[in-house]
Amino acid sequence: MSSFFRKIVLALLLVGLWMILWQLVFIATGSKAWKFAPPIDVLKDLWEGLAPHRVVSETWQEYVLGVQPEAYHGEILRGLAASLLRVVYGYGIALVAGVTIGLLLVSSRFVEWLIGPLVLGIQSLPSICWLPLAVLWFGLNEKSILFVVLMGSLGSITMATRDGLRQVPLTYQRVASTFGAAPMQRLLWVNIPAALPVFISGLKQGWSFAWRSLLAGELLFRSVSAGTLLTDARDNFDYPRMFAVMIMIVLVSILIDRILFAKLEARIHARWGLAK
Amino acid sequence: MSSRTDILEKAVHTGAVKVAVKFVSKQYSTGDGAGARRFFAVKDVSLNVYEGEFLCFVGPSGCGKSTLLNLIAGFEKADQGEVIFEGKPVTGAGPDRLVLFQEHGLFPWLNVQQNVEFGLRCKGLPKSERREKAMHYLKMVHLQRFRHSYPFQLSGGMKQRTAIARALAVEPSMLLMDEPFSALDPRTRDILHLELQSLWMQTKKTIVFVTHSVEEAVRLADRIVIMASQPGRIRRVVPVSIPHPRNFFDASLVDLRSLILKELEEELDKLVKKEGDEDWQIEEASISARSKKKTLDIDVADGI
Numbered sequence A: 001m002s003s004f005f006r007k008i009v010l011a012l013l014l015v016g017l018w019m020i021l022w023q024l025v026f027i028a029t030g031s032k033a034w035k036f037a038p039p040i041d042v043l044k045d046l047w048e049g050l051a052p053h054r055v056v057s058e059t060w061q062e063y064v065l066g067v068q069p070e071a072y073h074g075e076i077l078r079g080l081a082a083s084l085l086r087v088v089y090g091y092g093i094a095l096v097a098g099v100t101i102g103l104l105l106v107s108s109r110f111v112e113w114l115i116g117p118l119v120l121g122i123q124s125l126p127s128i129c130w131l132p133l134a135v136l137w138f139g140l141n142e143k144s145i146l147f148v149v150l151m152g153s154l155g156s157i158t159m160a161t162r163d164g165l166r167q168v169p170l171t172y173q174r175v176a177s178t179f180g181a182a183p184m185q186r187l188l189w190v191n192i193p194a195a196l197p198v199f200i201s202g203l204k205q206g207w208s209f210a211w212r213s214l215l216a217g218e219l220l221f222r223s224v225s226a227g228t229l230l231t232d233a234r235d236n237f238d239y240p241r242m243f244a245v246m247i248m249i250v251l252v253s254i255l256i257d258r259i260l261f262a263k264l265e266a267r268i269h270a271r272w273g274l275a276k
Numbered sequence B: 001m002s003s004r005t006d007i008l009e010k011a012v013h014t015g016a017v018k019v020a021v022k023f024v025s026k027q028y029s030t031g032d033g034a035g036a037r038r039f040f041a042v043k044d045v046s047l048n049v050y051e052g053e054f055l056c057f058v059g060p061s062g063c064g065k066s067t068l069l070n071l072i073a074g075f076e077k078a079d080q081g082e083v084i085f086e087g088k089p090v091t092g093a094g095p096d097r098l099v100l101f102q103e104h105g106l107f108p109w110l111n112v113q114q115n116v117e118f119g120l121r122c123k124g125l126p127k128s129e130r131r132e133k134a135m136h137y138l139k140m141v142h143l144q145r146f147r148h149s150y151p152f153q154l155s156g157g158m159k160q161r162t163a164i165a166r167a168l169a170v171e172p173s174m175l176l177m178d179e180p181f182s183a184l185d186p187r188t189r190d191i192l193h194l195e196l197q198s199l200w201m202q203t204k205k206t207i208v209f210v211t212h213s214v215e216e217a218v219r220l221a222d223r224i225v226i227m228a229s230q231p232g233r234i235r236r237v238v239p240v241s242i243p244h245p246r247n248f249f250d251a252s253l254v255d256l257r258s259l260i261l262k263e264l265e266e267e268l269d270k271l272v273k274k275e276g277d278e279d280w281q282i283e284e285a286s287i288s289a290r291s292k293k294k295t296l297d298i299d300v301a302d303g304i
Helices: A002-028 A039-050 A060-065 A075-107 A109-124 A127-138 A142-166 A170-178 A183-218 A226-235 A239-271 B002-010 B065-073 B112-123 B127-140 B156-169 B186-203 B214-220 B251-292
Strands: B017-030 B037-050 B054-058 B080-085 B097-100 B174-178 B206-211 B223-228 B233-239
Touching: A002 A039, A039 A075, A039 A239, A075 A109, A075 A142, A075 A183, A075 A226, A075 A239, A109 A142, A127 A142, A127 A183, A142 A183, A170 A183, A170 B097, A183 A226, A183 A239, A183 B112, A226 A239, B017 B065, B017 B206, B037 B065, B037 B080, B037 B206, B037 B233, B054 B065, B054 B214, B065 B080, B065 B097, B065 B174, B065 B206, B097 B156, B112 B127, B112 B156, B127 B156, B156 B186, B186 B214, B206 B214, B214 B251, B223 B251, B233 B251
Parallel strands: B054 B206, B054 B223, B097 B174, B174 B206
Antiparallel strands: B017 B037, B017 B080, B223 B233
């Protein structure tokens, strides 16, 4: 536990050091708060933006979707929560669709020939390129954001499913054969678990693409979202808010990517004997 | 040497024919494009494996010993000839000819007991019966204490013993072992040799064992099949009538070992010379191919 404590202290020290550097940059650029926010303003904004707002909501969904527009405090928290809910929907759809398409690609050579290159293309296309099409198809609303999130992460999840299942080591396949495993037993007991390490890495990559796509999509139109917080801050020349929101976006990203997915990945790699 | 060969000649087969390999050939190709060439991994090999015997394939790498095992296992199909197992042609792999691999092939996501139960689960045995059998065979390989451990927590020898228990649990009539101990340290290998001999004497299973180690073959086998390469074929079959379990330092084992090593040495000499020739030929061919801008058909493996 003491090493954990040490880590916390070191992290705080590092953040403190960054703040000092930041303040120095602020002074060096002429202390113009209307052009470059000093750390103290950003901290103040974070404090307000993350504090629970004063209006009492009925349910947490109402809270997340922000039915009380007059609420000022806690805006950042609300925006981030709404964004997270949105990305969970989009990523969830991508997960179901990606795994399904991946399974189809592995199970049929014809399907692979037909849409294999297309999946690669989708994965290579920056998700922001889907925005114009999404707006034409769905209009300026939630659906077009979800569509962009879906297209952003679909490729990674599909490829991970396909590659994981395709790279099942020959020895495992032969073990399954020599024990006379039936096709379904082979899929469920050998191929799927053997594919997990590759699959989890793909899920992680898909998640980070989903989060990026989401924020690009949210810049499109006004909603309760992290993206709108940024555009509003721009419109109001609210530099502290802009910095605060960006910091929170990074933190959420790190929290999920580095902690949730990386932990899961590390555990699977250790169990599967792939750890360094 | 002559007294040794006397002993060898006396060995007789009492059991029925378990596996009959009949005029089997298998070709592979290496490289692609103009440099591609096909070679015989095994060519016209015929061999009987008898009920209850311990047979070893020994030979340098590339002599087709693993290919032969894969053909018997049913992982691969022969280009010519056929493999008959218990009177029926082999068409695929199955738990009656259970294979043990060099890389043990334990599933890392299952613990020791679940790994041992894998084959039984494939057969659809109920849970209680699976557990009972798994425990029986785990006891046999002295691993019951480690039944909840995962493969990454085990040593190399323990992994291979788990794999042996997993194989025995489905009660196959025959075991095919593809260099199962070659990745282990000498001490562990020595222990496993002893354990395997006692398992074999207890269960009387037919075992086909592939190895490149002459010591290993001499220690374990009833009959040693010495293989030659390019094309892969049987050079000589040597019966061994020294009783099990065998000690490493047995004088007759040492004699037998040097006899086989001599055979193999000739084979290796031939191989080295031939490889030198081949490299030269390929170089020549690629030079002339470049100058003539025409693809050449090189058939080095088959020509000699």
